[in-house]
Amino acid sequence: MIELKSVTKKFNEAIALDNINLNIETGKAYGLLGSNGAGKSTILRLLSGVYQCEKGDVLIDGEKVYDNPLIKERVVFVNDETVQFNTYTLDELKDFYKAFYPTFSEERFEKLWGILRLPRNRRLSTYSKGMKRQAVLICSIACQPKYLLLDEAFDGIDPTMRIVVKKMLVDAMLDNELTVIISSHNLGEIDEFCDTVGLLHKGKIIFNRELDSVKGNIHKIQTAFDRNYEKADFDDFEVMHYEKKGSVIYLIAKGDTDDITEKLSRKNPKILDIIPLSLEEIFIYEMEVLGYEFNDININ
Amino acid sequence: MFSLNLQSGIPIYEQLVKRVSELVISGSLLPDDKMPTIREVAKNLGVNPNTVQKAYQILEHMDLIYSIPGKGSYVKDSSKSIEIIKDEIIDKFKLQGREAIRHGITKEELKLAIDSLSEQVF
Numbered sequence: 001m002i003e004l005k006s007v008t009k010k011f012n013e014a015i016a017l018d019n020i021n022l023n024i025e026t027g028k029a030y031g032l033l034g035s036n037g038a039g040k041s042t043i044l045r046l047l048s049g050v051y052q053c054e055k056g057d058v059l060i061d062g063e064k065v066y067d068n069p070l071i072k073e074r075v076v077f078v079n080d081e082t083v084q085f086n087t088y089t090l091d092e093l094k095d096f097y098k099a100f101y102p103t104f105s106e107e108r109f110e111k112l113w114g115i116l117r118l119p120r121n122r123r124l125s126t127y128s129k130g131m132k133r134q135a136v137l138i139c140s141i142a143c144q145p146k147y148l149l150l151d152e153a154f155d156g157i158d159p160t161m162r163i164v165v166k167k168m169l170v171d172a173m174l175d176n177e178l179t180v181i182i183s184s185h186n187l188g189e190i191d192e193f194c195d196t197v198g199l200l201h202k203g204k205i206i207f208n209r210e211l212d213s214v215k216g217n218i219h220k221i222q223t224a225f226d227r228n229y230e231k232a233d234f235d236d237f238e239v240m241h242y243e244k245k246g247s248v249i250y251l252i253a254k255g256d257t258d259d260i261t262e263k264l265s266r267k268n269p270k271i272l273d274i275i276p277l278s279l280e281e282i283f284i285y286e287m288e289v290l291g292y293e294f295n296d297i298n299i300n
Numbered sequence: 301m302f303s304l305n306l307q308s309g310i311p312i313y314e315q316l317v318k319r320v321s322e323l324v325i326s327g328s329l330l331p332d333d334k335m336p337t338i339r340e341v342a343k344n345l346g347v348n349p350n351t352v353q354k355a356y357q358i359l360e361h362m363d364l365i366y367s368i369p370g371k372g373s374y375v376k377d378s379s380k381s382i383e384i385i386k387d388e389i390i391d392k393f394k395l396q397g398r399e400a401i402r403h404g405i406t407k408e409e410l411k412l413a414i415d416s417l418s419e420q421v422f
Contacts, residue, residue, distance in 0.1 A: 016372060024382050029348045034381065166346040173349050174339055192306040212311040212354070258392075276309030 001026050002047060002147065003178065007056035009042055016042040017053070018203040024179060024196070026146075029169070031194035038200040040183040041080075044149045047181070048077035060147065073101060078153055082132040086125035090118055091134050094142070101143035109142035112168060130157050137165060141172055148172070148180045154189040166193055169284040191279055199283070206290060207283070218282050221251040222273040223264060224250040236263050240285055251287055252277070301336055301344045312347055316355035317362075324364050325350055325385060331377035335365055 009017040017039045024030045026056060034040045045051045046058045049065045049072045058065050065071050071123050085093055113120075114263040116134050124132050135151070137203040148169075154162055164270075168245045172178040182188045190197065191211075199207035218240070224247045234251065241252035248271070253260055256273055264272055277285070304315045323329040338356060342349040356373055359365045363381040367373040400410060 027350065029350070072416075163346050167343045170339060170342040170349050188307075192312060192345075195348055195350050212351075214311060215309055215311040216314060219310075261395070265399070269399075270403075272399070278307070278309045282309070 001059075001061060002181075003057070003062075004043070004058040005057040005059070007046065007053045007058060009039075009046060009051060009053045015203050017046075020057070020203070020205055022198065022205060022208065024180050024181065027173065027177050028179055028196060029173070029182045029194045030179070031190035031197040032181055032200065033185065033187060033190070033197055034183075034200035035185055039203045040200055041151055042078055043200070044151050044181065045241070047147070047149055048072070048075050048285060050077070073103070073150065076101070076140040076143050076145040076147070077149045078136055078140050078151060080125070080152040081245055082129075082136055086123065088124050089122060090120045090124070093135060094139050097143055099141040101145070105142055105144055105146040108144065109138065112138040112141060115164060115168075130161060133157060133164065135160065137168070143167055144172075144176050146176065146179065148178055150180065150182045152183055152185070154182065154184060154186075162189075169193070187280055187283065188229065190204045199287075201292065206292060207286060211279070211284075214282050214286070215279060216257075216276050218252065218254050218277045218285065219257060219260065220275045220277055220281075221253055221260070221264070222248060222268045222271065223240070223251070224271045225267055227267075229267065233267075240289065301341065304345060306345070306347070313347075313351050313355040313398050315359070316341070316352065320359055321362065321364055322384060324378070325382050329375045331375055334374040335373040335375065337372055340372070 002022070004020050004022040007017055007020045008015065020039075020043070022043075032040050042051065046053055047065060048123065049068065052066045060071050060075065063071050065075070085096075088096065094109055098106075103247065116138060118127070118131055118135055118138075124135060134157075137151065137153070153165065157165070169178070169180055173180065182190050182194060187197075194211065196208070196210050198205050229249065231239070234242070234253075238254040239251055240254060241250075243250040257276075261272070261274060302316060302319045304312060304319065306312065308315070320329070320335075321343070329335075338349050338352045341347075341352045345352075356365065357368070360367060360373075362385070363378045364376055365373050367374045370382070397410065
């Protein structure tokens, strides 16, 4: 279990995280979304004990992370930057990780290596960007951590590789009860893998939802009637957005599809189309409700 | 394995439940057939294993599959629950049918539509 309690982190006078509260349950895949500078990496670095916060508590399994080696052994942070490992070969990189993590499994490493077959005796500086990522990733998963923090792990790797990485994560989640946090500025990249998504904006979490509870629950409706209905006539379910163009009414509504269909059918519609909103559209409307402009946040 | 639309706004677990129940109701999956493991489905689709687990739990609840600890999940001989699900589907069909009748579509036109449907599906 990961808990951030009223966490504030500043860099000099700049506030990176502003009084953040966040819980992530064990075994979940959590997507941390936000534009550049929103505070995603800062959260991951607090969780890996690289940074200390000025205010609040950063807890893993109930204990403070900073300066706590026993907790840090359960956490692996995969930085989006790999330049620090340029002089290592893959085998040296493996030994580096192994030295810090007593749970490191050679067997697992060999298995993962067998999938990717990266060259073992070349320096990482001769690797492509994607290969460096893969090298760090297989070392990280071989550490068999309880918590894996992936900073922009899916950004900039090709689709085939993304599938391979997801498969590795599935195994780790099933075998080690791994909790994984994936940060990204792209909703589409983490959409199908994460159960919960949090949206960071200017150091605050403005949206934190279980995806299954938002998906399929908000609909775009296009309908028309013989009679002249107004907005107030649709108060038997939750309408988030109402628009009338000529005789056609466009609604964005929250609730169960069957329930809404039934209620609208009672009014004898001439047309009735209900389409579930895509996740991106859901974000746009949910944030409109919160008073944010989606374009300001710039995550697609 | 199971083909789903990962980009759609419909939750993945819901799509999975629907796909499996279609296969069971249509007889494509037979009683005591072994279901793919949660790991296999999650890896195949590239989705979170928790999502697949949720779908399997619902399918068990719907009495369409059963699990043997340590062995896996199997299709259940579930003629009763199949009847219930069929009834629900027919109810939905009737709702659409009523709308069609309201729009002045005749019985014959509806019959033709049904005939053309079954030709497409089978």
